[in-house]
Amino acid sequence: MTEPKKPGHIPRQHRKAAEQYESQVLARIAPASEKGRKAEDARLRKVFAERMFKARHELNGWTQLHAAKMLGFSNSSPLAKIEMGESFARTLPGIAARVYRVSTG
Numbered sequence: 001m002t003e004p005k006k007p008g009h010i011p012r013q014h015r016k017a018a019e020q021y022e023s024q025v026l027a028r029i030a031p032a033s034e035k036g037r038k039a040e041d042a043r044l045r046k047v048f049a050e051r052m053f054k055a056r057h058e059l060n061g062w063t064q065l066h067a068a069k070m071l072g073f074s075n076s077s078p079l080a081k082i083e084m085g086e087s088f089a090r091t092l093p094g095i096a097a098r099v100y101r102v103s104t105g
Contacts (some may be wrong), residue, residue, distance in 0.1 A: 042085070048093070049085035055100040056083075070099045 056067040056079075068079040072095070081087035097104045 045085040045088050048088060049083050052079075052096060053083045055096065055102050059102065060100060067099070071095060 056062050056064065060067070062070070064076040064079055064083070068074075068076040071079065071092075073079055078087065082089075082092065093104050096102075
């Protein structure tokens, strides 16, 4: 007597075909998802860069060097990269909001 099959059970002879199909589907989906994620990251870096510049320059009237020192950088180079959208640190929005006296929302 054979045991009853479990729900979702794939017979051995079909398992390899199912795995190949799954890998083909994932190969088509993954590059698009990765590309979309990178595009979204670039867009968010640009928005954050613009807001950092406005908060520093327009709201506070600070030089880049003064703001960099207030944010804990030793020179203005890291802040310049952030304001150009080339760099981003996950902890920066909270720190910058306190230093520039703005909200993160």
